[in-house]
Amino acid sequence: MSDNKDNKKKASPWRSAQLGLAILAGLVIYAYGFQVTKVDLEDLRSERRQESLSRVLRALAKPELFAYEQQEEIINSPVFVTCPAGGVPSFEESDRTGPYVVITPLCANAGETVQVEGFNFAPNTTGPLRFIPGSDPTNTVEIGRDTVDTDSSGHFVFDFVLPKRPSEDVQYIRATLRQNVGSPHLTKTAYDTWEKIIETVFLALLATTFGTFLAIPLSFIAARNLMKPVRSPLASIAFSVLGWPIGIFLGYLIVRWVEGLSSPFAQSIPINLVSIILVPILAWLGFRWALPQEEISKPGPVLQVARTGVLFVTVLVGFYGLFQLANFSKNLGSIWVENWASLGFLGNFFFQMGDIVGIITPALGGLAVGGALSSFMGRIGQRITERLSASSLKVFNIVFSILAGATIFGLIGQLVDWLYQVSNPFYTLWGPVLTGTLLGLALAIFTKAKATLPTGMVIYYVTRTILNGLRSIEALVMAIVFVIAVGIGPFAGVMALGLHTIVSLAKLYSEQVESISAGPLEAVTATGANRLQTIIYAVVPQIIPPYISYTMYRWDINVRMSTIIGFVGGGGIGFLLQQNINLLNYRAASAQMLAIAVVVASMDYVSSVLREKYV
Amino acid sequence: MLQIKNLTKIYDGGVKALDNVSFDVPDGQFLAIIGLSGSGKSTLLRCINRLIEPTDGQILWNGEDITKASPEEMRRIRRKIGMVFQHFNLVHRSKVLTNVLAGRLGYINPAWSLLNRFPKDDIEKAVRQMERVGIADKANHRADELSGGQQQRVGIARALMQDPEMILADEPVASLDPVLAHSIMKHLEDINKKDGVTVLCSLHFLDLVHRYADCVVALNAGELVFEGLPKEIDDKKFKDIYGRDAERVG
Numbered sequence: 001m002s003d004n005k006d007n008k009k010k011a012s013p014w015r016s017a018q019l020g021l022a023i024l025a026g027l028v029i030y031a032y033g034f035q036v037t038k039v040d041l042e043d044l045r046s047e048r049r050q051e052s053l054s055r056v057l058r059a060l061a062k063p064e065l066f067a068y069e070q071q072e073e074i075i076n077s078p079v080f081v082t083c084p085a086g087g088v089p090s091f092e093e094s095d096r097t098g099p100y101v102v103i104t105p106l107c108a109n110a111g112e113t114v115q116v117e118g119f120n121f122a123p124n125t126t127g128p129l130r131f132i133p134g135s136d137p138t139n140t141v142e143i144g145r146d147t148v149d150t151d152s153s154g155h156f157v158f159d160f161v162l163p164k165r166p167s168e169d170v171q172y173i174r175a176t177l178r179q180n181v182g183s184p185h186l187t188k189t190a191y192d193t194w195e196k197i198i199e200t201v202f203l204a205l206l207a208t209t210f211g212t213f214l215a216i217p218l219s220f221i222a223a224r225n226l227m228k229p230v231r232s233p234l235a236s237i238a239f240s241v242l243g244w245p246i247g248i249f250l251g252y253l254i255v256r257w258v259e260g261l262s263s264p265f266a267q268s269i270p271i272n273l274v275s276i277i278l279v280p281i282l283a284w285l286g287f288r289w290a291l292p293q294e295e296i297s298k299p300g301p302v303l304q305v306a307r308t309g310v311l312f313v314t315v316l317v318g319f320y321g322l323f324q325l326a327n328f329s330k331n332l333g334s335i336w337v338e339n340w341a342s343l344g345f346l347g348n349f350f351f352q353m354g355d356i357v358g359i360i361t362p363a364l365g366g367l368a369v370g371g372a373l374s375s376f377m378g379r380i381g382q383r384i385t386e387r388l389s390a391s392s393l394k395v396f397n398i399v400f401s402i403l404a405g406a407t408i409f410g411l412i413g414q415l416v417d418w419l420y421q422v423s424n425p426f427y428t429l430w431g432p433v434l435t436g437t438l439l440g441l442a443l444a445i446f447t448k449a450k451a452t453l454p455t456g457m458v459i460y461y462v463t464r465t466i467l468n469g470l471r472s473i474e475a476l477v478m479a480i481v482f483v484i485a486v487g488i489g490p491f492a493g494v495m496a497l498g499l500h501t502i503v504s505l506a507k508l509y510s511e512q513v514e515s516i517s518a519g520p521l522e523a524v525t526a527t528g529a530n531r532l533q534t535i536i537y538a539v540v541p542q543i544i545p546p547y548i549s550y551t552m553y554r555w556d557i558n559v560r561m562s563t564i565i566g567f568v569g570g571g572g573i574g575f576l577l578q579q580n581i582n583l584l585n586y587r588a589a590s591a592q593m594l595a596i597a598v599v600v601a602s603m604d605y606v607s608s609v610l611r612e613k614y615v
Numbered sequence: 616m617l618q619i620k621n622l623t624k625i626y627d628g629g630v631k632a633l634d635n636v637s638f639d640v641p642d643g644q645f646l647a648i649i650g651l652s653g654s655g656k657s658t659l660l661r662c663i664n665r666l667i668e669p670t671d672g673q674i675l676w677n678g679e680d681i682t683k684a685s686p687e688e689m690r691r692i693r694r695k696i697g698m699v700f701q702h703f704n705l706v707h708r709s710k711v712l713t714n715v716l717a718g719r720l721g722y723i724n725p726a727w728s729l730l731n732r733f734p735k736d737d738i739e740k741a742v743r744q745m746e747r748v749g750i751a752d753k754a755n756h757r758a759d760e761l762s763g764g765q766q767q768r769v770g771i772a773r774a775l776m777q778d779p780e781m782i783l784a785d786e787p788v789a790s791l792d793p794v795l796a797h798s799i800m801k802h803l804e805d806i807n808k809k810d811g812v813t814v815l816c817s818l819h820f821l822d823l824v825h826r827y828a829d830c831v832v833a834l835n836a837g838e839l840v841f842e843g844l845p846k847e848i849d850d851k852k853f854k855d856i857y858g859r860d861a862e863r864v865g
C-alpha cells in the first residue's frame with residue numbers, strides 16, 4: 001500500500017500545464033483535421049441536397065429484386081388553361097361504361113386549382129396524375145409529380161394545381177393508373193446479381209485455396225526460430241548457390257526432353273490412360289527401393305550410386321506421367337464438352353487443369369532439379385570443409401565464393417536488363433559480375449575458413465523483405481496489373497487476391513510458427529530427426545489451429561475484397577455495382593449491396609461455426 | 616565410455632554456464648548430476664547431444680569426438696542418445712502413439728516422413744515400449760489428455776524407441792509428486808540395469824540420488840565441485856555444493 005502511495009503522481013502546476021498543453025495540442029490537431037477533410041454541414045442543409053439524398057436513400061431501400069406484371073388504365077381528359085374568350089367548347093360526352101374522369105371546372109387560370117374526379121377505375125390502384133401540354137393527347141411530355149389512389153369502388157378525387165402553361169388550345173390531364181397482376185417474379189437485375197455473386201464467392205474460394213497452399217511453405221522460411229539455427233560453411237553456401245541456376249537450367253532441359261518423348265502419344269487416350277496407371281506404380285516401386293524407410297548402417301558407395309540413378313530415372317518417369325496426365329485431362333475435357341454440353345463446366349475444369357499441369361510441369365522440373373542439385377552440392381561443400389586443411393580450404397573458398405558471387409550478380413544484372421532494357425553490357429553484365437567477384441572475394445577473405453555463416457537468417461531477411469514489400473501493395477492495385485496480364489475478368493481477380501493472400505498469410509503464419517513452444521522442437525531434434533522431420537512432427541501439429549483460424553479470416557477478407565475487385569475489372573459483383581452506381585440506377589445497386597451483405601454475413605457465421613468446431 | 620574434457624560453454628550474453636568441466640562416465644553407469652538451479656546441469660546435458668553448441672572442450676563417446684561431428688554424423692550419434700525432459704516436451708496435439716514413434720525419426724528416411732509413414736516394425740515396437748511403461752491403453756489419446764506422470768512415461772517410451780545406448784534425463788521428476796517421482800525413477804533404473812543403458816540424470820532431491828545413483832557429479836556456478844559416490848556427500852560437501860546457507864531437507 002505504501003508503495004502505491006509513493007507512486008501516485010502528485011498534482012503540481014507543471015502537471016496541470018502539461019495537461020493544458022496536451023488538450024491544446026489535441027484541439028489544434030483536430031482543427032487542422034477538420035480543415036483538411038473539409039468538414040462542412042452547410043451543404044447538407046440545402047434543400048437540393050436533401051431532396052436528392054432522400055431520393056437515393058429511398059431507392060436504396062427498395063432493392064430491385066421482385067416485380068409484378070402491371071396493367072395500366074390511361075385516361076386523358078381535356079382542360080383549358082385560361083378560359084377561352086368564346087367560352088369552353090362542348091365536348092362529346094365521353095364513354096361512361098369504362099373508366100372516365102370529370103374535371104370541374106373545365107377551365108381555369110394557371111396556378112389555380114381544378115377538381116379532378118375519377119370513376120369506374122379498377123379498385124385499389126395507384127399512379128401518377130399529370131398535365132399534358134400541347135393539344136395532342138398522345139404527347140409523351142408530362143408535367144407534375146402528383147399521385148392518386150383509387151378506393152375500393154375505383155373512385156378518386158384530387159385537387160389539381162394547373163401548371164403555368166397557358167394556351168388557346170385544348171390541353172389534357174392524364175391519369176395513368178396501374179395495377180399489379182399475378183404473382184411477383186424476379187427481375188433481370190436479380191438474376192444478374194445472383195450470377196455475379198456466385199462468381200464472387202468462387203473467386204474468393206480459389207484465391208484463398210491457392211494462397212494458403214503456397215503460403216504454408218513460405219511461412220517456414222519466414223520464421224525466425226526455424227531459420228536461426230541454419231548455418232553452413234562458406235564452401236557449402238557457394239556450392240549451393242552455384243547449384244541453383246545450373247540445376248534449374250538442366251532440369252528445364254531434361255523435362256522438356258521428357259515432354260518431347262511424351263508428345264507423340266499425347267492425343268491417344270488409351271496410351272494416356274495406361275501411362276497414368278503404370279507411372280505411379282513404377283514410381284512407388286522406384287522410390288521404395290531407392291529410399292529405404294529405415295537404415296541402420298551406412299550403405300556402400302556402389303549401392304549409393306545405384307540408388308541415386310534409380311531415383312533419377314524414377315523422377316523422369318514421374319514427369320512423363322505428369323505430362324501424360326495433363327494430356328489425358330485435356331483430351332477428356334474436350335470430349336466431355338462436346339458430348340455433355342449441360343455439364344460442360346466439368347469438362348472445362350478437366351481441360352483447364354490439364355493445361356495448368358502441362359504449363360507448370362517444366363517449371364516444377366526446373367525447381368526440383370535446381371533444389372536437388374543445390375542441396376547435393378551443398379553437402380559436397382560441407383564434406384570438403386571437413387576434409388581439407390584450413391589453408392587449402394581458404395584458397396578453395398576464395399575461388400568458389402568468387403564464382404558464386406559473380407554468377408548471382410550476373411543473373412541479377414540480366415534480370416535488370418530485361419526489366420529496364422538498359423542494353424549496356426557494362427552495367428548489366430560486367431559491372432554486376434565484377435561487384436559479385438569483389439563481394440565473394442571479400443567474404444572469403446574476411447571469414448574464417450571453417451566458420452559457419454548464418455545462411456538461415458539471410459534467407460529469413462530476404463524473404464521477409466519481399467513479403468513486406470508485396471504485402472504493402474493493395475490487392476486492388478495488383479488487380480490492375482493482372483487485368484493487363486490476363487485480361488478483364490474474374491481470373492485477374494483470382495490472381496491478384498491469390499498473390500495478396502500468399503504474402504499476407506505467409507507473414508501471419510510465420511508469426512504463429514515463431515510463437516510455438518520450443519520444448520517439442522528440442523525433443524524431436526534430440527532423437528536425431530533432421531530439419532524437415534522436425535517441422536513435420538514438432539511444428540506442424542502445433543500450428544494447425546492458428547492456421548485454420550487465419551485461413552478462415554483470410555477467406556472472410558477475400559470475400560469482401562472480391563466484391564470490390566470488379567471496380568478495376570477483376571470480375572465479381574463489383575463490376576455490376578460500379579456500373580449501376582455510375583448509371584444512377586440506385587435500386588439495382590441496392591440489390592447488389594444487399595447480396596454482398598448477405599454473403600459476407602453468412603460467411604462470417606459459417607466461419608465462426610467452423611472455427612468453434614475445429615480450433 | 617563417455618569422456619567430458621575441459622568442457623566450457625559461454626552464452627552470447629557472456630554468461631559462463633560451464634567452466635572447464637571434466638569427468639568420465641563408464642558404460643552402464645547411473646550418474647546423478649546435482650547442483651542449484653542455474654548451476655549448469657541442463658547446459659551440460661544439452662552439450663552432450665549438441666542441442667547447445669559447446670564453446671570449448673571435447674566430448675568423447677566411444678572414442679569419437681561429438682563436438683567435431685558433421686550434421687550427418689550428428690544424426691547418427693543423436694539417435695543413440697535418448698533424452699527425457701523436465702516438462703516432458705511432448706507434442707500436445709498429437710496422439711501418444713505418434714509421440715512415441717517420433718523416437719524413430721533419427722532412423723527413418725526423411726522422404727517417408729513427408730508422407731507421415733512409419734514401418735510396421737516400428738509401430739509394433741512402439742506398442743511394446745508403451746506396454747513396458749504401462750501406457751499402452753492410452754495409445755490413441757491426445758498427449759495433453761494425460762496426467763503428468765503418464766506424460767513422462769510417454770517421454771521415456773519415446774527415448775526407448777531410439778534403442779539408446781545412453782539416456783540424458785534433465786530433471787525428469789522435478790514436475791512430479793514424490794510417489795510418481797519414484798515410479799519414473801524406477802523405470803529409468805530398470806532401463807539402466809536390464810538394458811545396460813548409461814543414464815545421466817540431473818536431480819534435485821538427495822534422497823533420490825542416494826536411492827538410484829551409482830555415482831554423483833555436482834556443479835556450482837558452472838564448475839565441477841564434487842565427483843564421487845552418493846554416500847560421500849557429507850554435511851561439508853553439501854555446503855560446498857549448495858552454498859553456505861543451505862539446509863538439508865528430505
